[in-house]
Amino acid sequence: MPNNHPTLFERIGGKQMIAEVVDDFYGRVLADPELKPFFRKASVDKLRSMQREFFGVALDGPITYTGKPLSHVHHGRGITKHHFTLFVDHLLDTLRDRGINDQDVTDIINRISTYANEITGDISSAG
Template sequence: MNKSMMAILVASGLMLSAPVMAQPAQPSLYQQLGGKDNIRSLMDDFVQRLKADSRIGEQFKNTDAARLASQLTDQVCEATGGPCKYVGLDMKAAHAGMNITKAHFNALVEVLQASMNAKGVPFDKQLEILSMLAPMHRDVITVR
């Protein structure tokens, strides 16, 4: 084996055995949103807007706003990597018999976006939240 081949093998061996520098951990979406208090503030705003929305407010007129905001907070907190645990009904059971259409669901998403804008949630974080919640439409929409 010639010296240049030996040098390549030694260099390769050193490269393989060199420690890999750990990348700093990316903060969870929960952390990026500012934690549970900020999520609760967002959900309080969201529920108030839902109740006032002309397209879907009627569906929320008898809803206990504080309880709904609390459940949504736990749900979003858990989904974004926070320490919360949502213990409410699954989405199919929670929305059974409510006659929710795709238009209702889309209106709810628009209201959530308005709340996120009002609370200064950056657009890329809004997209992350919406992409995590979007699969729920299969269980929330009850009128096809």
């Protein structure tokens, strides 16, 4: 029996909405004085491309993530829980400004938050 419930990826508008969210979101992140230094040496185009893939996979889209594991990409970067919270706050504001409904925003934030330990390197809390 097929599952007729749309995925979170589908509910928010698929690839097009993810692309718009990522572009808006990184505009905010790169303007944040506490987060900008983490991206000083990054290719913004590659960063956005990888983030689109990551969000697509995290939201159950028909996407393949081709990047390195999150724990490897973020290892040794000095990213703290505070930085992760700032990052998520920018995502929250972006999603709301894009008109995504409150339940979907909550679901997205909950999913992304499950990656906090991989990104901050706090493997003692992973589980």
